[in-house]
Amino acid sequence: MEKEDKKGVDIEKELTYKKRNFFEASDEKKIGKAYEYGEDYKKFLDASKTEREAVATSVKYAEKNGFKPYVFGEKLKAGDKKYYNNRDKSLVLFVVGSENISEGGIRLIASHIDSPRLDLKQNPLYEDGGMAFFKTHYYGGVKKYQWTAIPLALHGAVVLSDGRKIDVKIGDEDGDPVFYVNDLLPHLSREQYQKTLAQAIDGETLNVLCGGLPFKDDDVKDKVKLTVLKKLNEKYGMKEEDFLSAELCAVPAFNARDIGFDGALIAGYGHDDKVCSYPALTAICGLDKPVHTAMVVLADKEEIGSEGNTGMQCGVYEDIIDEICETLGAKPSVVRMNSKCLSADVTAGFDPNFASVYEKKNASIISCGTTICKYTGSGGKGGSNDASAEFIGFIRKLFAEKDIVWQTSELGKVDAGGGGTVAKFVAKLNIDTVDLGVPVISMHAPYEVISKGDLYSTFEACAAFLG
Numbered sequence: 001m002e003k004e005d006k007k008g009v010d011i012e013k014e015l016t017y018k019k020r021n022f023f024e025a026s027d028e029k030k031i032g033k034a035y036e037y038g039e040d041y042k043k044f045l046d047a048s049k050t051e052r053e054a055v056a057t058s059v060k061y062a063e064k065n066g067f068k069p070y071v072f073g074e075k076l077k078a079g080d081k082k083y084y085n086n087r088d089k090s091l092v093l094f095v096v097g098s099e100n101i102s103e104g105g106i107r108l109i110a111s112h113i114d115s116p117r118l119d120l121k122q123n124p125l126y127e128d129g130g131m132a133f134f135k136t137h138y139y140g141g142v143k144k145y146q147w148t149a150i151p152l153a154l155h156g157a158v159v160l161s162d163g164r165k166i167d168v169k170i171g172d173e174d175g176d177p178v179f180y181v182n183d184l185l186p187h188l189s190r191e192q193y194q195k196t197l198a199q200a201i202d203g204e205t206l207n208v209l210c211g212g213l214p215f216k217d218d219d220v221k222d223k224v225k226l227t228v229l230k231k232l233n234e235k236y237g238m239k240e241e242d243f244l245s246a247e248l249c250a251v252p253a254f255n256a257r258d259i260g261f262d263g264a265l266i267a268g269y270g271h272d273d274k275v276c277s278y279p280a281l282t283a284i285c286g287l288d289k290p291v292h293t294a295m296v297v298l299a300d301k302e303e304i305g306s307e308g309n310t311g312m313q314c315g316v317y318e319d320i321i322d323e324i325c326e327t328l329g330a331k332p333s334v335v336r337m338n339s340k341c342l343s344a345d346v347t348a349g350f351d352p353n354f355a356s357v358y359e360k361k362n363a364s365i366i367s368c369g370t371t372i373c374k375y376t377g378s379g380g381k382g383g384s385n386d387a388s389a390e391f392i393g394f395i396r397k398l399f400a401e402k403d404i405v406w407q408t409s410e411l412g413k414v415d416a417g418g419g420g421t422v423a424k425f426v427a428k429l430n431i432d433t434v435d436l437g438v439p440v441i442s443m444h445a446p447y448e449v450i451s452k453g454d455l456y457s458t459f460e461a462c463a464a465f466l467g
Helices: 002-015 030-045 049-065 221-234 240-245 271-285 315-328 332-337 350-355 389-399 423-427 452-466
Strands: 081-086 088-093 106-112 117-128 129-139 150-159 165-170 210-211 246-252 257-259 265-268 292-298 341-345 368-371 406-408 433-435 448-451
Touching: 030 265, 030 271, 030 452, 049 081, 049 088, 049 150, 049 271, 049 292, 081 315, 088 271, 088 315, 106 315, 106 423, 106 452, 117 210, 117 221, 117 368, 129 221, 129 246, 150 210, 150 240, 210 221, 240 246, 265 452, 271 292, 271 341, 271 433, 271 448, 271 452, 292 315, 315 332, 341 423, 341 452, 350 423, 368 452, 389 433, 389 452, 423 433, 433 452, 448 452
Parallel strands: 106 292, 106 341, 341 433, 368 406
Antiparallel strands: 081 088, 088 292, 117 129, 117 246, 129 210, 150 165, 150 246, 257 265, 265 448, 368 433
16 A cells, blocks of 8 residues: 555656745755845845836946947847947847847847836925925826825936936935825824725825925015925026926835845835846846847836837837848848747735735745746736747746746736736737746835745746847
């Protein structure tokens, strides 16, 4: 009987599928690398709270690793490392491989560097009740109540009347003032308590508190507002009219920190989607004379549908592919047909505190590795790319050869909600595409949570795919 039982155990081990925990499947050396990589990622995250900052930080990193600016029409050869900065808000990096691009296509990773936030309106500054405020328009899918009563920083760019662009970043450093969205005290919240979470905080009440000192002149009408304007003028040379040509936003003033006694998890603002952008960036910058031509896109505007001339729907990304093909003597249609893409975006990590919205068997579990989402969308896969079995098979084989810890996932129960990524926009170019990324807890909150194991396995996946 013991022999029969043992045989059954062996058969079970051979035939059944179980997810692996990164920390259980890895030796101490690899776990140490994951922790070290996490420290570098936290620095990147803190320096990249907006898409503009993410581009600037990524360009510096790329240049340190031998990348040079790309000029449309320039001749290319194997080994060239180039980047294209699109309006300081999106970035393309590529390395020309040694193989025939017509046969091997391009290995592409597409991620995004924008995150939910509070954008200042074009005419934002006003005074009321002895306080000065900025009117805002929230950006992306936020739970509005999460943005009240937390410290905020002000980041962005202002173009002054003389055409000069001024960078603004205040609220993150020790000694900086922070900003704030007021909430209603519980003693007077009887009516507010009767509302749903979606209704309790109205978008027009997400006003950022920015001052409280009256200007000392009885002839001035809005004294607190004038004090704020005077401070802005002294520090940045701004006048109120300059808000009309500004892109300023309020972001959480928190810096990334480890969570818990063991330091296995990282809390931070903007994990979605910089926790996938950073592995893509570091993977392509680590390439040395690759066989495949590799490309990484760090796109803007994903949180609002990938629109505009810096979002993934912009034609510039296709233009760059066409330009590369032309200089290498290849037909773009053939290259795209033979190309492969990872749409590097986060997915919802299973949270046992809200288990009812997940189907656990097909949910991503924290620390069980980078996650492949064959399809996203909502309901009946609406708006989804839905990758082919053949492409999933290719990825599966590649990850097995490199011993990468990975898992599969859906974005919650079938009818619980849903969401999308840039995958469908890349797939429209006739490129095999699948979503891959890090599971996130509290996604789109001002402070999200990820695992260092999942972060590092995503880097390993990106490096294996590009290499």
